Structures are given as C-alpha cells and as structure tokens.
Amino acid sequence: MADADGKQAAPLPAAEAPFDAIGLARSLLRRTRSGALATLERDGGAPFASLVTVATDLDGTPLLLLSRLSAHTLNLEADPRCSLLLSQGGKGDPLAHPRLTVAGAVVRSDEPRVRARFLARHPKAALYADFPDFAFFRLVARAGHLNGGFARAATLTGPELLTDLSGHDALAETEPGAVAHMNEDHLDAVALYATRLAGEEPGPWRLTGFDPDGLDLVAGERTARVLFPERLASPAALRPTLVAMAAQARGLPGA
Template sequence: MTESAPAAITPRGLELGGSAPDDFEPVAMARATLRKARIAALATLDPTSGFPLATLTNIATDVDGSPLFLASKLSLHTRNIEADPRISVLVSSLGRGDPLANSARLSVVGRAEHCTDTNAKRRFLARHPKAKLYADFPDFSLFRLSVLGLHPNGGFARAGAIAVDEVLLDLKGCEALIAAEDGAVAHMNDDHAEALELYATKLLGLPEGRWKATGLDPEGLDLVYGDENGRLVFPERVTDPARLRQVLVMLAQQARGQI
C-alpha cells in the first residue's frame, strides 16, 4: 500500500482535509507567484478592536524572495503595523474564468520590519518606478516581511504544505552576485534591450515591447513592461557574475534560435 500525500497545512499549523493532485507543484507555484506579483492584499491587525484590516499595496521581492512594500505612516495599515507587526499578504496570478478555480495564489504570513537596505529599495522602485515620486517623503518607509509561513493554493483541491526555506532562497555563497546585481541590471537595460525582449517574447511567450529587468537572483531574472511582468528562470543556480553572464548569453542564443 502506498502512503497518501500529507494534508495541506496552513501557516497556523491547522490541518485541512484532502490532498492535492500529483501534478500540483506547490513550491514552484509559490515561487513563481511571489516573484511575479506587483500588487497584494495586505492584512493588518487593528490594535483596538483586534479585527483584521485588508488593504491593497504594491509589492516587490528582495533577493531571497521576501516580500517588500512601501507604506506611509499616515495610512491606517501602517499604524496597525507599528502597534502589531504581525501581517499577511495575498498575492495572485489571475487566470481566465473563475478566479477561485483557475488562479494561483499564495498567502504569506510573518512580521513586518522596517527595511533600510539600499538594494532592496532599488528593487522595489525598479518594480514600481512611479513610486520614486514619493518614496523619499518623510512619512514613507520600506517594509520587509519576515516570513514565518506560506499557504499556496492553485485552485479547487490544489493546496499544499510547504516550508519557508523551500520558497525563500538560501543566499550563502552568492555574495558576489548580490553585490553585482545593481550594475548587472543596469547593464542589461542599457546595452541589451534586444536580449531582454527576446527572453520575454521567445522564451516566456509574452507580448512584444520594451522589456526591462528589475532584479535578479540566483534562480532567475525579473522582467517588466508596462503592466506585464515575467520571470525568467535560470537553468541552474547562479552564484557569481561570471556564470551569470554565461547563462544570460546562452539564453539569448536559445531565444534567437526560435526566431
């Protein structure tokens, strides 16, 4: 007798009935949904009533995949965070038809922390360039979600139990790549716009346009064009600038071969 798949587990640890089908890959879905998300529902706790408040926020990811968001202390959700940093965000990749049946979504729970890392801020603003108009206002702060739990859902009967370290990246040994990220992204945008468009259109099947890179990490390159976005997953883990260059050249050659 073969063992059945374990029941899905929420971030609280509460077991849910049933099991996901064998073709559902919750870790891959969670990684893709989180990296491609540009907006999220943000849930905070009202310190007086204890009731949750759901609002909408722009979102990006840090190098390891941790969610980043910008918030003003004039907003109610920021006041809630300052009183109780426990929050959750819901990100989704909407499909056609019934969104409950056809959309991938990921709930992420943890604690909101003020983030002063300059590269994290660059990643956020590259994802949301209009935020440059107000990001440096004194009432705005960048927050990073210190992730404690994840709950992926790919539609009806498609939920899975995953651990945080299965989704967030271990950056040990990637220091050189992280240090080179800003320059590498700028170089791709300034000198290799054609390659970026080829990645998007030929490898990812996305519309033609002036695609730009917003960030990179050991597992992939994030791309945006207007309201469109894409995630180019590398064929292998990349840990240094030299190997990054080789992988990007190889992928560009692969894309050109499809013209």
C-alpha cells in the same frame, strides 16, 4: 481539496504535493505586483485588509513601501504580524487561478538595495518614496499557503518560499550593475527572454532584477519570470548564462 471519500482534506506540505508547489509559490512571489495586506487592528478589533504594491528582495522576501498615515502601517507598528495575499488573476473564475498567502511579520529596512529593488519594480513610486511618512519594509515570511487551482493546495515553510543565497554573498553588489548594463545595452536580448523563453507578448520589456534562480522582467504593468537553465553557481556565471539563453531564444522556431 477533497479526499477519496469526498471529505475536505488538509493541504499537503509542499514537499509532498503532487505538483511543483514550491516553484509555483516562488513564481507568484516574484511576478505579482500588488496584494492584499491583512493586519491586526490596534484596538483589538477585526483583521484589517488593504491593497499594497509589492516587490521582492534578492531571496524573494516581499518588499513593501508604506506610509505611516495609513491604517495598516499604524496597525503594524503596534503588532508587526500580518499576512499578504498574492494573486495574478486572469480570465474566467477568479478562484480557478493560483494564489499565495504569505504569513509573517514586517521589519522596517533602510537598506539601499531594498529601495532600489522596489523602485525598479514600481518606478512611479519614486515620486513619493522619499516623503517623510513613507518607509520600506520587508515581510519576513514564517509560512505560506498556496492554492494552485482545483485540488492543488499546499503549505510551505518560510525557507521553502525563498531562494537560497548560499554562495552568492557578492550578489547584492553585482546585481545593480548587471541590471543597468542589460537595460542600457542589451534590450534586444531582454525582449527575447520575455517573448521567446517566457512566452509573453512583445512590449517594452526591461530587467528589474536577478537572483540565483532566474530573471525578473517588466513591461508597463506586465511582469515575467524567466528561470535559468540551472541555478547559478556564482555571480560570475551570470554573463555566460545570459549569452547562452539569448542564443537559445534566437534559435527557437519563429524567432
């Protein structure tokens, strides 16, 4: 990003950026299904980049399923520091599309919630997730660097990347049942959220998770993020919010 004199200017902190840097960064976190993971080679050599699939925890923390037979996992066992580049890409110049780099360190997780959320995002991974050399990891974010396209760059702190879960202690318990209920009994509403509220093309849309800020949906390889009209005050607010959103979607022109 250049300043008024044409010199290269440092990215602004997200809170000072002239666009919604935090919202865009969180959207990339929630929507992107794969990314480039950069680790530090064990022998002190060059940084090592590899492609990995990605999901998110309730607060948006990136989740990874890694094999100990992979070079990047062996690197992380020696030094857990890493960075993860997320970009959804699109038509035209790849550099014209938003991308986010998350820097931090990985921590192995055996929590059932982490496994469930990852497999909801990547169902085919269930074929190998329980192999003895595979394990789930959380990437604990220290900072983020967002390039939102031309002249739209910003830096973010770890907390700015994530969704605040204050007041939602019961969310981890209620989320699986709510997701299953919507996918089993209300796929018509899920489709409306994706097509009418998120502007996505029709498809076999299903819900993979929710958090205080919104819903995550998938249809094959496609993803969608649908924000709630306002942050949920508590998990109990989910049902009336979903009902209201479905009614809104049905009332839109062309529905």
